[in-house]
Amino acid sequence: MEGSEGRCNTVNLEEVINQLINLRGHCENFIEPSNEFCIWKKNVKALEIAINFVKGNRILDACCGSRMFWFDKNNEDTCYMDNRKEEFEIHGKYVNVNPDIVADFRNIPFPDSTFYLVVFDPPHLKWAGPNGIMKAQYGQLNKNTWKDDLAKGFEECMRVLKSNGTLVFKWSDSQINVKEVLKLIPFKPLFGNQRGNTHWMVFMKDQAK
Numbered sequence: 001m002e003g004s005e006g007r008c009n010t011v012n013l014e015e016v017i018n019q020l021i022n023l024r025g026h027c028e029n030f031i032e033p034s035n036e037f038c039i040w041k042k043n044v045k046a047l048e049i050a051i052n053f054v055k056g057n058r059i060l061d062a063c064c065g066s067r068m069f070w071f072d073k074n075n076e077d078t079c080y081m082d083n084r085k086e087e088f089e090i091h092g093k094y095v096n097v098n099p100d101i102v103a104d105f106r107n108i109p110f111p112d113s114t115f116y117l118v119v120f121d122p123p124h125l126k127w128a129g130p131n132g133i134m135k136a137q138y139g140q141l142n143k144n145t146w147k148d149d150l151a152k153g154f155e156e157c158m159r160v161l162k163s164n165g166t167l168v169f170k171w172s173d174s175q176i177n178v179k180e181v182l183k184l185i186p187f188k189p190l191f192g193n194q195r196g197n198t199h200w201m202v203f204m205k206d207q208a209k
C-alpha cells in the first residue's frame with residue numbers, strides 16, 4: 001500500500017520484532033547491575049513488553065530453564081522466561097538456559113490478562129549441592145522465603161492469564177510435598193496426577209469455586 005509520501009506502509013512484523021530485540025540488546029549494555037534504580041532496566045522491561053505485544057505470544061513459560069519438557073523448544077506461540085541466562089557444561093552435561101526474557105516470576109513484566117496459557121515449573125529443591133547438576137538444571141528455592149516466593153509466583157501467573165485461561169503447574173515432591181505448596185495459594189487445581197512424585201496440575205483462572 002502506498003502512503004502519501006510514496007513510501008510503502010506495509011509493516012514487516014519480523015523486521016519490527018528484530019529491531020525491538022536489537023534495541024533491547026543495545027539497552028542491556030547500559031544496565032548497571034549494582035544500581036537497582038538504573039533507568040535502562042526500565043527501558044529493557046518496556047521493550048520486552050513491546051516485543052511480546054508485537055509477537056502476540058499466547059503462552060508464557062514462566063521459568064523455562066533449558067526447555068527440557070518442550071517437544072518443540074522454540075514454539076512460536078510461546079514467550080520463554082527465566083531469571084537467568086547462561087550456558088555451561090557440568091559433569092559432562094550441557095545446560096543452556098536462553099530465555100526470550102530474563103525476569104522474575106514474582107514480578108512478571110507483562111500486563112494483566114495477556115496470555116491464554118501459562119506454565120509454571122519453579123525450582124522444587126530447598127537443598128542442592130552447590131556444584132550439582134540438579135541445581136544447575138532446576139535452580140534452587142530460597143530456604144527462608146520459598147513460601148512467599150511461590151505464593152507470589154502463582155499470583156503473578158494468574159494475573160497475566162486471560163479470564164478462563166489455563167495455568168499448568170509442575171512440581172516434584174522430592175523435598176517438599178505438593179500438598180504443602182497447595183496450602184500456600186488461594187486457587188484449587190481442577191485435575192492432575194495424584195500419585196507418584198512428579199505432579200502436573202491444571203488450574204483455570206476465574207473458575208467457579
Ligand SMILES: C[S@@+](CC[C@H](N)C(=O)[O-])C[C@H]1O[C@@H](n2cnc3c(N)ncnc32)[C@H](O)[C@@H]1O
Pocket residue numbers: 062063064065066067068069070081082083084097103104105106121122123124137138139140
Ligand atoms: C524446574 S526448573 C524449570 C525446568 C524447565 N521446565 C525445563 O523443562 O527444563 C526451574 C527454573 O526456574 C528458574 N527460576 C528460579 N527462580 C526464578 C524466578 N524467581 N523467576 C523466574 N525463573 C526462576 C530457574 O533458573 C530454573 O531454570
